[in-house]
Amino acid sequence: MSKALKDERGQAPIGHLAAGRLVLVVGPSGVGVDTLIDAARLEFGNDPSFHFVRRTITRPAGSVGEEHDPIDIETFRKRRDEADFALAWEAHGLGYGIPLSIEDQLRQGRTVVVNASRTVIEEARGRYPNLTVASVTASPVTLAQRLAGRNRETAEEIERRLGRAGLGFPDGDDVVTINNDDALETSVKTFLGLLR
Numbered sequence: 001m002s003k004a005l006k007d008e009r010g011q012a013p014i015g016h017l018a019a020g021r022l023v024l025v026v027g028p029s030g031v032g033v034d035t036l037i038d039a040a041r042l043e044f045g046n047d048p049s050f051h052f053v054r055r056t057i058t059r060p061a062g063s064v065g066e067e068h069d070p071i072d073i074e075t076f077r078k079r080r081d082e083a084d085f086a087l088a089w090e091a092h093g094l095g096y097g098i099p100l101s102i103e104d105q106l107r108q109g110r111t112v113v114v115n116a117s118r119t120v121i122e123e124a125r126g127r128y129p130n131l132t133v134a135s136v137t138a139s140p141v142t143l144a145q146r147l148a149g150r151n152r153e154t155a156e157e158i159e160r161r162l163g164r165a166g167l168g169f170p171d172g173d174d175v176v177t178i179n180n181d182d183a184l185e186t187s188v189k190t191f192l193g194l195l196r
């Protein structure tokens with residue numbers, strides 16, 4: 001491919017990314033994002049038309065929770081500044097990166113499912129033409145109960161996470177809201193329907 005047909009990262013034109021669909025699953029900590037993605041992985045994990053992203057996180061290897069690729073904060077920030085992630089952000093004292101390889105997955109026409117921060121939605125809208133934002137919601141009371149029940153963070157960490165609930169819920173034509181205040185079964189059904 002000629003240089004003119006490549007973007008600034010030396011990749012095929014951005015339009016090719018529209019072959020697949022990027023699904024950003026977002027919501028305040030404790031709302032159930034990981035739980036919903038786990039349910040979708042169970043349903044579609046062996047389906048080649050789906051790709052469930054493994055994130056690069058400055059969390060120690062072997063921590064409780066999602067499987068991730070650990071990275072140190074200096075390397076994370078260097079890679080982020082060199083645009084070596086598709087999307088990257090910092091939250092909860094951690095750095096999170098989405099590998100650039102999702103762009104190959106999109107070019108191959110797959111539905112790519114990402115657990116993302118609400119702070120990167122605008123950036124993703126500018127870069128990925130076929131985007132769906134699955135916005136998972138629940139009341140502040142539910143969030144506090146879930147975080148306490150998860151038994152993973154200290155009281156101080158929980159307070160900090162609840163503070164980010166103030167980021168609110170996203171708006172737009174590409175947003176599908178999944179209320180996860182009540183039975184998980186109902187939310188899973190809605191999420192699987194959205195992915196199908």
Ligand SMILES: Nc1ncnc2c1ncn2[C@@H]1O[C@H](COP(=O)(O)OP(=O)(O)O)[C@@H](O)[C@H]1O
Pocket residue numbers: 027028029030031032033034035036146147149150180181182183184185187
């Ligand atoms: N609909 C639900 N009803 C009851 N508990 C739920 C529901 N959804 C998630 N949970 C529980 O809430 C806690 C937080 O969920 P998690 O998926 O870890 O949240 P997030 O990834 O959004 O921070 C977990 O203990 C999970 O099992």
Ligand SMILES: O=P(O)(O)OC[C@H]1O[C@H](OP(=O)(O)OP(=O)(O)O)[C@H](O)[C@@H]1O
Pocket residue numbers: 026027028029030034091092096115116117118119161164167
């Ligand atoms: O900017 P926000 O929309 O508030 O999101 C901040 C971060 O919180 C979640 O992380 P993670 O799944 O690690 O959170 P958890 O440890 O609370 O489950 C989400 O995936 C983002 O990385």
